[in-house]
Amino acid sequence: MPEIVSEGCALHVEVEGPADAPAVMFSNSLGTDLTMWDPQVAPFTRHFRVVRYDRRGHGRSGVTPGPYSIAQLGRDALAVMDGLGLDTVHWVGLSMGGMVGQWLGANAPQRLRKLVLSNTTSVMPDKQPWHDRIATVRAGGLAAIADKVMGIWFTQDFRETDPAAVEKIRAVFLKTPVDGYVANCEAVRDMDLRDLLEKIAVPTFVVAGRFDQSTPIEANDFIRRRVPGAQLTILDAAHISNIEQAAAFNTEVLGFLMS
């Protein structure tokens, strides 16, 4: 894999699937890494070249001083495309990955074929919970919020029926560097992408979770209403819908990308 450095940060990238197939680039959520997309690799590599990367501050990518911004994280994504020699990709982003996707859809539409925005929002109207979360993590590390976050990411039913899947993502969450996590929280807290939405000129599919408390259906439907021609589907999941409802997520997203 080529080493890709974007604005002083080495980004960890993995590529799988046929080299001559169109590329799908997956972008992770806050406090995860590229392994969150493991349930997508087998079905998507049947049709696509799968590109996954760890967002700055996460996983095996570097941690640079924060705060980060969604625009900066968008430029990182373009650096990954440039580093791999990809003129265009399909973009699949969940939560923060969807925030970066909104920025790309408005600022670099020529680099996108289709855009999937999953479990995301254009703005965090209440900043206080983010100030509180940052203070708690600075004082006690990610362990201080892990139980609460897992309770937001997955329904109780899923936590009981597939504890191994939850443990796997909790372990990634706990390994996320505090400085990287906080710098990304600051990007989420401070963003306001609402005015970009009507500029997105890329076929767009919005995926919401019926039980998502973090980026509720209304926030996803706001995006659907503002992005010209966008469609919305709602899965029986909380926030990390690509894991909790992997089969439905794969069917819906592949159906959109291949239509």
Ligand SMILES: O=C(O)CC1=CCC(=O)O1
């Ligand atoms: O961790 C959360 O609370 C959910 C979330 C917000 C932005 C993101 O990427 O995940």
